[in-house]
Amino acid sequence: MNATPSSNDLILQVEHLSMKFGGLVAIGDLSFQARRGEITALIGPNGAGKTTVFNCITGFYKPTEGMITLNRNDGSTYLLERLPNHEIPARAKVARTFQNIRLFSGMTLLENLLVAQHNKLMKASGYTLLGLFGFPSYRQASAESIELARHWLEKADLVDRADDPAGDLPYGAQRRLEIARAMCTGPELLCLDEPAAGLNPKESAALNELLMGIKSTGTSILLIEHDMSVVMQISDHVVVLEYGRKISDGNPASVRTDPRVIAAYLGVDDEEVETVLTEVGDEDVIEQLDTGPDSAHGPGNSASMMAGPVSDSVEHANEGERVTVSKGASKAAQVDARATSIASKPQSAAKSGTAKAAPDKPAAKAPAAKAGTASKGKDTAAKPTAGKRGGRK
Numbered sequence: 244m245n246a247t248p249s250s251n252d253l254i255l256q257v258e259h260l261s262m263k264f265g266g267l268v269a270i271g272d273l274s275f276q277a278r279r280g281e282i283t284a285l286i287g288p289n290g291a292g293k294t295t296v297f298n299c300i301t302g303f304y305k306p307t308e309g310m311i312t313l314n315r316n317d318g319s320t321y322l323l324e325r326l327p328n329h330e331i332p333a334r335a336k337v338a339r340t341f342q343n344i345r346l347f348s349g350m351t352l353l354e355n356l357l358v359a360q361h362n363k364l365m366k367a368s369g370y371t372l373l374g375l376f377g378f379p380s381y382r383q384a385s386a387e388s389i390e391l392a393r394h395w396l397e398k399a400d401l402v403d404r405a406d407d408p409a410g411d412l413p414y415g416a417q418r419r420l421e422i423a424r425a426m427c428t429g430p431e432l433l434c435l436d437e438p439a440a441g442l443n444p445k446e447s448a449a450l451n452e453l454l455m456g457i458k459s460t461g462t463s464i465l466l467i468e469h470d471m472s473v474v475m476q477i478s479d480h481v482v483v484l485e486y487g488r489k490i491s492d493g494n495p496a497s498v499r500t501d502p503r504v505i506a507a508y509l510g511v512d513d514e515e516v517e518t519v520l521t522e523v524g525d526e527d528v529i530e531q532l533d534t535g536p537d538s539a540h541g542p543g544n545s546a547s548m549m550a551g552p553v554s555d556s557v558e559h560a561n562e563g564e565r566v567t568v569s570k571g572a573s574k575a576a577q578v579d580a581r582a583t584s585i586a587s588k589p590q591s592a593a594k595s596g597t598a599k600a601a602p603d604k605p606a607a608k609a610p611a612a613k614a615g616t617a618s619k620g621k622d623t624a625a626k627p628t629a630g631k632r633g634g635r636k
């Protein structure tokens with residue numbers, strides 16, 4: 244996962260993406276990559292900016308800044324922030340589902356999947372009435388569409404209900420139908436916004452199976468998910484956001500034990516960070532957190548004390564931009580602040596010796612590895628000419 248992949252291996256490259264709504268920075272200087280044929284999960288607390296990232300990738304929003312490159316399997320490349328949004332599914336082969344189910348509830352399951360193939364059918368009809376009078380290419384396309392719909396109904400374990408109205412399905416089955424519908428458009432990148440939300444464990448397991456089946460066909464998946472059982476079981480790669488900035492990026496095992504992720508994602512208090520770390524068994528991290536800030540460098544032991552008196556700010560690497568949040572809101576920033584304080588204290592390094600020197604420990608502990616800076620530095624090194632670029636035309 245850590246080897247630098249060539250752009251051939253990458254289906255998606257997001258570089259220096261920013262999205263602002265007035266004064267609110269929903270995404271700040273975000274860079275990450277998704278590899279071809281893998282499941283990449285985008286996780287983070289509510290309001291972290293996950294859906295906004297999807298909206299930028301799928302053309303619902305034009306980003307304020309940044310570059311989103313989609314490398315198709317045939318070698319063609321699309322700059323999604325420049326593509327008209329209706330061309331993103333058809334030309335770049337990106338499909339998505341929404342956080343809230345959007346099905347035609349009065350239509351049958353089969354009809355829902357045929358509507359998704361409307362463009363293909365219209366093209367085959369020559370955009371004329373000939374289709375209705377049995378134009379051969381239309382008949383052929385129509386048969387293929389039904390076959391594709393049947394295929395995905397089977398994969399989603401819904402074929403028995405093909406003629407029922409979609410609105411009659413249980414919630415978990417509706418979620419799978421949405422995914423089947425997206426697959427009927429033949430995507431190379433499938434973006435799923437919280438597909439496991441509200442599912443019971445059985446439905447969640449059925450979803451995992453469907454997603455693994457999709458992955459086995461070679462389709463790459465970008466997954467926003469809160470359900471950690473889904474994320475940890477099926478993801479190859481996890482990117483974690485907090486307040487629109489990336490705080491961790493790696494395989495599920497490394498992200499799971501990253502103290503910034505534990506603090507930010509689980510939303511635990513300062514004191515509870517250590518408890519959670521004990522639970523995940525990262526002793527080196529615990530030892531570092533045990534070493535409180537030097538009194539000469541700060542007013543007290545709590546990392547929150549390092550924030551301003553009234554409110555905190557979350558820094559984006561982007562031109563020193565800051566987002567004001569409620570005091571102590573960014574748990575990841577608190578962990579960073581502690582790590583900075585520890586690293587600036589020479590005797591603490593001597594005390595914990597091997598733990599500090601270990602090069603393979605989570606980068607969160609080194610001040611230079613502050614999430615935004617670290618990701619930007621890495622990306623710049625990998626691609627020196629990749630500059631920021633306005634997303635709007």
Ligand SMILES: Nc1ncnc2c1ncn2[C@@H]1O[C@H](COP(=O)(O)OP(=O)(O)O)[C@@H](O)[C@H]1O
Pocket residue numbers: 264267269287288289290291292293294295296
């Ligand atoms: N269209 C919009 N206009 C204004 N603010 C928005 C809009 N879309 C999202 N936001 C804000 O951007 C932030 C990130 O939202 P979102 O991407 O939906 O988060 P997530 O999906 O991680 O829960 C939130 O503060 C949200 O209120």
Ligand SMILES: [Mg+2]
Pocket residue numbers: 293294295342
């Ligand atoms: Mg969302």
